[in-house]
Amino acid sequence: MEHQSLFSFSNPEFWVLAALVIFFGLLVVLKVLPGALFGALDGYAAKIRSELDEAQKLREEAQALLAEVKAQREEAERQASAMLEAAKADAIRLEAEAKEKLEEQITRRAEMAERKIAQAEAQAAADVKAAAVDLASQAAEAVLLARVATGSDPLADVAIGQIGGKLQ
Template structure:
C-alpha cells in the first residue's frame, strides 16, 4: 500500500480538516465564533468586575464599621474615664462631708458634756447652799432654843424660827 499524502482527495483526514476549516471559517464569517467567544469572555469579565466591585464595597463598609467601632470604643473609654473621675470626686466629697459631720458631732457632744458638767456644778452648788442653809437654820434653832430654854416660850419667836428655816431653803 502506498503511502498517501495528507492533502490527497481520497484521504478522509483531509476532508475532516477541510470541513473543520470551513466550519470555523463559517463561524467567523457569520460572527458567531468571535461574538460568542468574546461575549462569553465579556460576561465572565463582567461577573468578575461585579464581584470585585462588591468586594470593594464590602471592604469600604467593613472599614467604615471598624472606624465606627473604634470611635465608639474611644467614646466609651472617655465616658469610663469621666465616670471614674466623677466617682473619685464623689468619694472625696463624701469623705470630706463625713469628716465635717464627725467634727460637728464631736463638737456638739463636747458642748453637751460641758453643759451637763455646768448643770452638775450648779446642782452641786445649790445642794451645798441648801445643806448650808439647813445646817445654819438648825444651828440657829439650837442656839435660840438653848437661850430661850430658860425663858418662857414665846409663840411669836417659835413661829419666826419656823419661817426662817423655810425661807432659807
C-alpha cells in the same frame, strides 16, 4: 504500503480538516464564534466585575463599621475614665465632708458635755448652799430653842424691852 500525504484529496483526514476549517471560517464570517465567545467572556467578566465591586463595597462598609466601632469604643473608654475620675473626686469630697461632720459632731458633743458638767457643778453648788442654809437654819433654831427653853434670853429680854419704847 502506500504512504499517503495529508494533503491529498483521497485522504479522508484531509476532508475532515477541510470541513473543520470551513466550519470555523463560516462561524467567523457570520460572527457567531467571536460574538458568542466574546459575549460569554464579557458576561463572565461582568459577573466577576460586579462581584469584585460588591466585595469592594462590603469591604468599605466593613471598614466604616470598624472605624465606627473603634470610635464608640474610644468614646466609651473616655466616658468610663471620666466616670472613674468623677467617682474618685466624689469619694474624696465625701470623705472630707464626713471628717468635717464628725469633727463638728465631736465638738458639739464636747460642748454639750461641758455644759452638762457646768450645770451639774452649778446644781451641786446650789444643793450645797441649800443644804448649808438648811443646816444653818436648823442650828439657829436649835440655839434659839435652847435659849428659850432656859427661860431667859438676854437678847430676847432687851428686844422685848425696846419694843415697848418703840410702840409709844
